[in-house]
Amino acid sequence: MTPRPATACGDAPGATLFGAARRVAVLLPVPVDAPYDYAVPPEMEPVAPGDLVRVPLGKRIETGVVWGEGAADVPETKLRPILERLDVPPMPAPLRDLIDWCAAYTLAPLGQVLRMALSVPEALDPPKPRTGYTARVADLSETTLRATDARRKVLEAARAWPSSEPPPAAADLARRAGVGATVVRGLAEGGALAPVPVVEEPEITAPDPHRAGPALSPDQARAADVLRAAARGGFSVTLLEGVTGSGKTEVYFEAVAETLARGRQVLVLLPEIALTARWPERFRDRFGAPPAPWHSDMPRAQRRDIWRAVAFGRVSVVVGARSALFLPFPDLGLIIIDEEHDGAFKQEDGVPYNARDMAVVRGRAGAHAVVMASATPSLETVLNARAGRYAFVPLPRRHGGAALPAIETLDLRAHPPEKWQRQGMLAPSFLAPPLLDAMDATIRRGEQVLLFLNRRGYAPLTLCRACGHRMQCPNCSAWLVEHRHRRLLQCHHCDYRMPLPETCPACGTADALAPCGPGVERVAEEVASRFPTARLVVAASDTLLGPTAAAELMERIEQGAVDIVIGTQVMAKGHHFPLLTLVGVVDADLGLSGGDLRAAERTFQLLHQVSGRAGRAERPGRVLVQTADPEHPVMRALVSGDAETFLAVEAETRQAVMMPPFGRLVALVVSGLDERAVIEAGKALARSAPRAADVEVLGPAPAPLAVLRRQHRHRLLLKAARSVRVQPLVRDWLAAVKLPPGVRVKVDVDPYGFM
Ligand SMILES: Nc1ncnc2c1ncn2[C@@H]1O[C@H](COP(=O)(O)OP(=O)(O)OP(=O)(O)O)[C@@H](O)[C@H]1O
């Protein structure tokens, strides 16, 4: 552990002497490892852990949280006082536990983790009052004001304003009286109306847990019983594994209802909340009121309101992205993690934590149930369920008698795509003839097609036919992706953009730059030409502008206003389109290259999820998976539907090399502008790497993304047996190496991505 900092004020002398004043530790949302001590002015008592306080820090004033008793190792004379205790509920103990745990586990500074829980500092201030007006007199004759018609009407309206409602604003009162707002202000100045400060928190309709849900099938009812029982008990984790379209949402809604009926709060975590915009509508259909959303794309004012409503217990259900886990629920009774296998639960920037795992920590701290739902649970979670650490609830059948789709591979070597005519020239095709035939037949039947390609833009690479030059990002070791609609080349890592040049920047040849490989836009171009009358949409994170637009598009698809959807992973999960019967996977091999530990698992999950969009209602579904390697275990598992064997082989492979979840991994990414310094630092780290039984350090080696935003990046990987506590090892390791200026080391415990 880093030693507790001596004092918050540096060399500034203590402002006051406090005699025997009590001291407390206050954690501040700044990158420090431990709380600072402060004195509690006696008149402020009682001050207790969790209280939000304002304290001096150097020359600033900071807001922090009382974390516990003071440490007594700061001299009395240096101790500074708490300035103010804020008028918000204390941070609940389970959230403080989570913050402690998260910092200790990820090795992130404690204060940096706290910062995630205080992400909307303005939510700590009382809402700004607005001015309302009440009648001060019964009649204008009691004032010196001349009695005009307009004035009389306003005074009457003010006197008639229902006392159950807060006093109206000038504009509202004027509207009621049918006059202009200036009349109201004139009456206030003349003493006929009294201006009063009105504090209003936004109104929230509570979801009603007693509304009847749909009639559940026997399978669903059994599963719902187990989840309801879990929601009544203390801490538990349950894996709800249901095939795509089995009604997992309806089933876990029963656990939500149970928790709400017991008067406790519920948190539902969804990956990429902004894109699963239909979920709140389903919730509203079931419970009669919307859940409170929480994600980073929300307007700040809305985040402020929701943070407060959660803290004061006025909100009972939040549906959000991973950061919702750090909201100050005073009485959380259930966490649901939908699509628990999804990589979006892992935060890569800032504090690298996995919200799925931290939800379990939060559940244990708060002694309540945690439910993980997925059709393709992660290997970690499956093993936890097998070992009995998690309860297991299966939903083996689709709802309403729908069959699972028939999945076939389409060997691209046996069925090479045939070129097509583009503006009088032959253009490469990305769709094999059998897929095109199936699409044609599907549309003719009035059904829908989803073509899945997990690549945004037009082409992932642009190259010069004359000299072979490849258009690369100036800041990253990555190709620039062409976005033809927007007429630009863009880096998907740093967002660098440039117009598509007319001549090759290397050799100067005109019109020689050619796209290489497909993105969704390019597939759409081919489809538009081959199916000129079909109604076509492209759905990718950069074409769906915001949750509302996304929800609208999903609704249009649901209603059959679209024939062919060409989409990235935003189309893969959660959606329920009754008319969608054909899914074509354009490039199933895309995610399999590269040395990523989870490449096979992730590809299987994604392709299985997207396959699951087909044939969810009466009409049967079909999936065609284009691949150059139909014998690959991922393709075989997809076709056979035998996830169990696939996971067993995955498990065996990883166990043989002691990779997660059988061993532990910690990634260290060394980065800096100066490549030499980065390499030297990497070597220095390797030299002082921990030497212990069951611990191995690999690297340094350039990271797959060797340059990112001009920063050179080298990686080391610490691999250890599960029994090893890696945090103290890494802490000592980092403490032993002095980094040159300008070089940083980012620690990622349980890395998920390997870029
Ligand atoms: N008991 C039921 N009564 C009526 N409709 C149901 C019932 N169960 C499920 N459904 C409907 O079936 C569809 C599929 O359910 P849901 O989306 O919950 O499945 P899922 O298991 O979450 O699927 P996926 O994992 O593919 O997203 C939804 O439209 C849902 O409303």
Ligand SMILES: [Zn+2]
């Ligand atoms: Zn870049």
